[in-house]
Amino acid sequence: MSHxxxxxxxxxxxxxxxxxxxxxxxxxxxxxxxxxDVVLRAAQETAAGHKVALRFIxxxxxxxxxxxxxxxxxxxxxxxxxxxxxxCKSQYDSRSSHLDLNSGAPTETRYE
Amino acid sequence: MSDxxxxxxxxxxxxxxxxNLVLVIYTVQCAEFVAHQIAQxxxxxxxxxxxxxxxxxxxxxxxxxxxxxxxxxAVLAVGLGCxxxxxxxxxxxxxxxxxxxxxxxxxxxxxxxxxxxxxxxxVHELRHEIEAVPRTLITWSDLVIGCECGGSDGTSGLxxxxxxxxxxxxxxxQGGTAVFEEVVEMxxxxxELEARAANEEVRTSLRHTYQKxxxxxxxxxxxxxxxxxxxxxLTTIEEKSLGAFAKSGTRPIQGVxxxxxxxxxxxxxLMDSVPDEHFMQFGYTNPNDxxxxxxxxxxxxxxxxxxxxxxxxxxxxxxxxxxITGNSKTFRQMNEDIDFNAGEVLDGTLTLEQAATSLAxxxxxxxxxxxxxxxxxxxxxxxxxxxxQNTPGLLEGCRA
Numbered sequence: 001m002s003h004x005x006x007x008x009x010x011x012x013x014x015x016x017x018x019x020x021x022x023x024x025x026x027x028x029x030x031x032x033x034x035x036x037d038v039v040l041r042a043a044q045e046t047a048a049g050h051k052v053a054l055r056f057i058x059x060x061x062x063x064x065x066x067x068x069x070x071x072x073x074x075x076x077x078x079x080x081x082x083x084x085x086x087x088c089k090s091q092y093d094s095r096s097s098h099l100d101l102n103s104g105a106p107t108e109t110r111y112e
Numbered sequence: 113m114s115d116x117x118x119x120x121x122x123x124x125x126x127x128x129x130x131x132n133l134v135l136v137i138y139t140v141q142c143a144e145f146v147a148h149q150i151a152q153x154x155x156x157x158x159x160x161x162x163x164x165x166x167x168x169x170x171x172x173x174x175x176x177x178x179x180x181x182x183x184x185x186a187v188l189a190v191g192l193g194c195x196x197x198x199x200x201x202x203x204x205x206x207x208x209x210x211x212x213x214x215x216x217x218x219x220x221x222x223x224x225x226x227x228x229x230x231x232x233x234x235v236h237e238l239r240h241e242i243e244a245v246p247r248t249l250i251t252w253s254d255l256v257i258g259c260e261c262g263g264s265d266g267t268s269g270l271x272x273x274x275x276x277x278x279x280x281x282x283x284x285x286q287g288g289t290a291v292f293e294e295v296v297e298m299x300x301x302x303x304e305l306e307a308r309a310a311n312e313e314v315r316t317s318l319r320h321t322y323q324k325x326x327x328x329x330x331x332x333x334x335x336x337x338x339x340x341x342x343x344x345x346l347t348t349i350e351e352k353s354l355g356a357f358a359k360s361g362t363r364p365i366q367g368v369x370x371x372x373x374x375x376x377x378x379x380x381x382l383m384d385s386v387p388d389e390h391f392m393q394f395g396y397t398n399p400n401d402x403x404x405x406x407x408x409x410x411x412x413x414x415x416x417x418x419x420x421x422x423x424x425x426x427x428x429x430x431x432x433x434x435x436i437t438g439n440s441k442t443f444r445q446m447n448e449d450i451d452f453n454a455g456e457v458l459d460g461t462l463t464l465e466q467a468a469t470s471l472a473x474x475x476x477x478x479x480x481x482x483x484x485x486x487x488x489x490x491x492x493x494x495x496x497x498x499x500x501q502n503t504p505g506l507l508e509g510c511r512a
Contacts, residue, residue: 008270008458018266018345020458032460049266049345049421063347066269066358068304070351083347090348092299092326093335104342 005042007052009033011067016051016083023052029080043080051083063088113252113282113472118480120414121185122248124210129182130255130414130479132245133158133430134238136188136231137175137202140165140195146218147190150231157235158429160406160494167196170371170395170499175202177372177410180209181430185242187211188234190227193219212241253287253378255479258408258416258431259359260294262401265344265421267455269355271438271467272419275454277361278468279417279475280380284363289375291411292360293383293404295325296397299335300350301357302326310364310379317368321384328386328397344422359419370501374412383411388502395499402426402495405433415478417471425449427491432484434475451485 005027007017012035023029023042029052031037038054046052051065057077062069071088074097081087085104089097098108121129134154138147138161151157160178162171179187179202187206189199203213214234221227259276261268280290298305302322309315329335335349346352366379375381385407387395398404401424408416409431416428419436423446427433437443440455452474456462462470478484 010270018270032458047345051266051345051347065351066354068301068350068354070300070354071348084345085342085347088347090300090335090350092329093337093349099339099342102343104339106339 004028004030006030006032007040009035009054010065011035013064013067015054015057015064017054018051019046019048021048022046038079040080043078044082046082053077053079053081053083055079113286113469116476117249117251118476119247120250120254120479121182122246123182123185125180127182127412128248128250128254128414129184130250130481131183131430131432132156132185132242133183134186134188134235134242135160135179135181135184135430136190136235137161137179137199139189139191139197139199139202142192142195143190143218146224146227146231149224149228150188150190150235154232154235154239157239158492160429160496162197162496164197164498165195168498170501171496172197172202173372173503174406174410174496176205177374177412178406178430179206179213180211181409182412182414183430185211185245186238187213188231188238189213189215190231191215191217193217212238214238250479251286252283255283255415256289256291256375256411256413257283257475258291258293258405258411258413259419260401260404260408260416261356261359261419262404263420263422263424264341264346264352264355265439266346267438267458268419268421269352269358271454271457272421272436273355273359273438274464275438275457275467275471276359276417276419276436278464279471280359280361281363282468282472284361284379287378289378289381290361291369291375291381291383291408291413293385293407294356294398295321295382295384295386296329296335297349297356298322298353299326299329301353304357305365308360308365310366314365314367318365318382321368321382321386324384324388325386325397332396340422369411370503371407371499372410373503381411383407387499390500392500395497399497400495402428402493403497406494406496415475417475419454420450423450425491426493427484427486427489429492429494432478433486433491434478434484435486436471448489449485
């Protein structure tokens with residue numbers, strides 16, 4: 001926990017915030033933007049631009065950003081967890097649940 | 113944003129431009145090389161064109177809208193000679209707007225070299241004719257400004273688009289006009305969209321526009337989100353939608369226009385570029401950023417803002433493209449390409465309001481003639497393709 005990393009919350013009701021710099025497990029996350037200051041540590045290696053959970057989010061519960069549901073949790077999410085394709089699914093676009101977690105590249109398209 | 117005035121170009125049809133361009137339009141891919149060679153080295157001469165031999169009313173409407181754009185003073189239409197789209201008809205319609213226009217077929221000029229020579233002579237004639245176009249005072253209320261985003265990352269929705277949204281609020285409060293599009297990037301936001309309608313009639317048209325876009329996305333199983341977006345931290349189309357929607361600011365939406373239509377009065381307008389039902393089912397909505405930018409220009413936007421978090425190197429013909437990033441690292445790494453750093457909002461060195469004021473100053477300078485970075489680099493990408501949109505009441509196609 002040698003570094004403090006900034007997370008930016010857009011709307012007071014959000015349960016996720018966006019990392020402005022890369023974070024490693026155990027690093028303290030410094031809150032900026034809307035909503036209440038929270039004490040958080042990054043749970044996993046999480047890249048800048050990606051989201052972390054501000055509080056516990058049960059499976060099937062809404063992931064909220066901009067004060068609006070951006071997807072549903074596909075697994076229980078703990079505070080500080082990286083929230084992305086592996087634990088959050090779109091309510092519209094089924095394909096995005098089949099993309100590579102890190103590159104976003106499609107995994108189901110056949111090249112033959 | 114104060115009530116400043118500066119100087120622009122007054123067209124015979126009353127529109128006011130911030131550039132004084134000759135536009136070369138080719139009517140089939142076979143004429144593309146010659147068209148570009150004609151414009152090569154000619155000052156303030158841009159090129160657009162349509163690659164298909166078989167004509168398309170959507171593409172023709174789009175080219176006619178671009179040919180009569182406020183920033184365009186004159187048009188040269190160049191065809192090969194055997195395609196369906198008729199350069200003579202394009203020039204004829206452009207002339208009815210009071211702009212000088214010429215046209216010719218390459219096959220009647222004796223080939224590449226003589227066509228380029230002839231085309232350059234015509235461009236010189238047109239340039240001479242539009243040098244006399246009257247200058248006029250213009251202000252915010254004379255401007256139509258479009259906004260597109262592309263190459264998005266997590267910062268576009270956090271800073272880039274919100275700064276544009278705040279600038280748009282100010283522009284509209286000064287009597288100006290703002291146009292945004294990317295309806296397919298509003299999937300998941302039906303109630304947010306409808307809540308912004310200026311009246312009940314607009315609410316109905318927003319609902320129909322939204323439903324069409326959602327059906328379209330389901331049908332083609334393609335939402336406007338790409339591997340690079342996911343890698344950048346966006347997880348769902350809904351999340352991207354909200355970030356994209358932030359560029360629209362907070363003012364009421366006055367209505368929905370289709371490609372090549374112009375807003376009937378000032379305020380905030382949504383452009384619908386999604387294809388309508390057609391037996392051929394051709395046309396892809398937002399196939400790339402350039403297509404969306406060209407669509408916004410067709411609405412008469414004299415300037416287009418382009419928000420890119422990851423960094424894009426494109427520009428646009430006809431209307432200067434102002435490139436904005438919400439990512440300070442992208443701004444440093446691609447500084448020769450990016451005009452404005454909204455990332456300072458995330459760095460904590462500027463408030464949203466301060467950034468929007470600074471963007472307004474930049475836009476006013478560009479409207480007064482300052483070149484944007486894409487203009488300085490010579491970027492003039494365009495993309496016009498087959499599509500079908502129902503737009504009753506608009507000028508019919510130009511098929512001979």
